[in-house]
Amino acid sequence: MPAQPRNAAVTREERRAALREARVVLVSACLLGQACRYDGQSKGSDRVRQALEGKEVVPLCPETGAGLGTPRPAVVLRGGTGEAVLAGHAQAVERESGQDQTAAFRRGAELALEAARRFGATVALLKERSPSCGTQGTYVGEQLVQGRGVTAARLHAAGILTVSDEDL
Ligand code: SF4
Numbered sequence: 488m489p490a491q492p493r494n495a496a497v498t499r500e501e502r503r504a505a506l507r508e509a510r511v512v513l514v515s516a517c518l519l520g521q522a523c524r525y526d527g528q529s530k531g532s533d534r535v536r537q538a539l540e541g542k543e544v545v546p547l548c549p550e551t552g553a554g555l556g557t558p559r560p561a562v563v564l565r566g567g568t569g570e571a572v573l574a575g576h577a578q579a580v581e582r583e584s585g586q587d588q589t590a591a592f593r594r595g596a597e598l599a600l601e602a603a604r605r606f607g608a609t610v611a612l613l614k615e616r617s618p619s620c621g622t623q624g625t626y627v628g629e630q631l632v633q634g635r636g637v638t639a640a641r642l643h644a645a646g647i648l649t650v651s652d653e654d655l
Contacts, residue, residue, distance in 0.1 A: 502650040506538060509610040513603045513642070514539065515620045516548040518612065518652055523548040527558035530614055534655045538612070545606045549595025549619045549638040555588065562588050562618050563626045569596075569618075569640030577627075579618055579637060595619055596641035603647050611642050615651040622649040 497505070506512065517524050520531030551557055560581040567577030572589060579592040596619070603611060613620035613636075621636035622643075639649045 511543040511608045513545045513608040513611040515614040516546040552598045553591040553595035568634030569637040592637040596638040615653045622651040
């Protein structure tokens, strides 16, 4: 039985408190205004910027970091959420064409973990519902389901507490 991640089953209030206390935070780059989303847009947010005031911020987009371009075809998970993708039981595929992007999604998750470790981030503030960054919900096929995207699952398994923009 693997060790229980220390961020298992924390409440929204506990996640918010952990973010307040964190000195270094890994952040989905689109939440900081980078136009790195699949549709070429950003999701810059004043609430995010306020929550990060005074902290060291490590911006990262796992998908573009893994070499996927912007804009790029929308991707959904197939067969399970991020944990299942990491375990090899599910895939990340382009919604329209079905092209398999699992390797890129796994690479992006490893990049995020490497960045968190290198800079000492104990908390990650991620964009909700993304197939990479979703912390509480993500798309499996056309269904929004409870669960994590691939990067959020990798960070969670490594003991990094994941908070989303919707927790703020
Ligand atoms: S949600 Fe994550 S993968 Fe998607 S654009 Fe934002 S940082 Fe990149």
